[in-house]
Amino acid sequence: PILRVAILxxxxxxxxxxxxxxxxKKAKLVGAISGTPSKLTAWQSKYGIPEKNCYNYETYDAIKNNPDIDAVYIITPNALHKEAAMRVAKAGKHVISEKPMSINAKDAQEMVDACKKAGVKLLVGYRMHYEPKTLExxxxxxxxxxxxxxxxxxLSGFIIGDPTQWRLNKALSGGGAMMDIxxxxxxxxxYMIGEEPIWVTAQEVKTNPEKFxxxxxxxxxxxxxxxxxxVASCLSTYSLNNLDKFFLDGDKGFAEMQxxxxxxxxxGHTHKGELTQxxxxxxTLQMDGMSELIFEGIQPVVPVDGEEAVKDLKIIDAIFExxxxxxxxxxxx
Ligand code: NAD
Known part of the structure; x- marks a missing residue:
């Protein structure tokens, strides 16, 4: 079967x-949920979405009665993922959430529990878990x-622009660079070390308290x-570009990706040469993979489910602590 998805x-x-x-090949965009009517009409013509599969934030609980939609992919500001996930689960549809799945581990666990109770899958947009060089x-x-x-x-960071955007508004983002990048x-x-961490230490620097x-x-x-x-040593920032780099080192070899x-x-390359995947x-890979996960039970090498997101958010909670x-x-x- 094809996974029929509505984007929220x-x-x-x-x-x-x-x-x-x-x-x-195994997933199809068939629906849209938006608070802006003009976006819904634009998506209808651009992506061939039927009007009957379009909803706004007041009406989308009715997706429960729409047999042509299997899953809703939540792509709103971070702090809004949870409420939407609860509503989608209640409507009996599979939930796909963008990262971070929520803004703390407690909310994330409640999302996992609610989806379990509703008998729907809860997946998170961890696109790197389907990326060929990463998998190699x-x-x-x-x-x-x-x-x-x-x-x-x-090393994860970029220089963030417009100071009025939701990413710099705690009520919508749940945090700054850490939650986002x-x-x-x-x-x-x-996923690079292949274990779960047992301790965290962290330090914060703020050069611009006006913007941040x-x-x-x-x-x-x-x-x-x-x-x-x-040990892992990492940097998260909204104040520097050119920061998208992983380095993994073992006693027999290394991998470097940038x-x-x-x-x-x-x-990237390893001690054996270029990564050529x-x-x-x-x-595209992610959504086909999620279709295989939901309909064929094919698990990715690194999980993309709600429990995986709870782990990341427990670490982020610990970093803040x-x-x-x-x-x-x-x-x-
Ligand atoms: P964006 O600002 O471009 O889009 C957010 C959308 O949410 C807009 O259409 C906006 O109208 C809508 N929205 C609904 N309610 C809103 C409200 N109360 N306030 C503000 N906007 C509201 O942001 P984006 O870059 O598309 O990010 C959305 C989500 O996707 C975030 O959780 C982000 O972390 C995630 N994201 C993931 C990746 C990735 O590579 N996996 C990349 C970018 C963003």
């Missing part, structure tokens, strides 16, 4: 996903080609410790 939140990333879905590095690590992995470096190093540390208000982190450095002895999580092409639009207390925070994931 027709902004810049929603549009990117809609475009990428035009090349999907993970394969090499699992095959022991790097030997004992002891170090990961993740630092999460790539949090998630990346886990209370609760909006500008720059955070953080370290994660892993049970096998590996860009490591951008829309692509991802580039093909570039395929991440969101480590900054507040100045102490090393123990983790149990």
């Amino acid at each position: 939140g027709l902004g810049s990333y929603g549009t990117r996903v809609a475009d990428a879905m035009q090349s999907c 590095v993970i394969r090499m690590r699992n095959a022991g080609e790097f030997g004992k992995v002891l170090f990961f470096q993740g 630092g999460i790539y190093s949090v998630n990346g540390a886990r 208000k209370e609760g909006i982190d500008e720059t955070i450095t953080f370290q994660l410790g892993f049970p096998g002895g590996a 860009p490591s999580t951008g829309y692509g092409p991802i580039q 093909p570039h395929i639009t991440h969101q 480590a900054i507040k207390t100045g102490k090393k925070v123990a983790l149990k994931l």
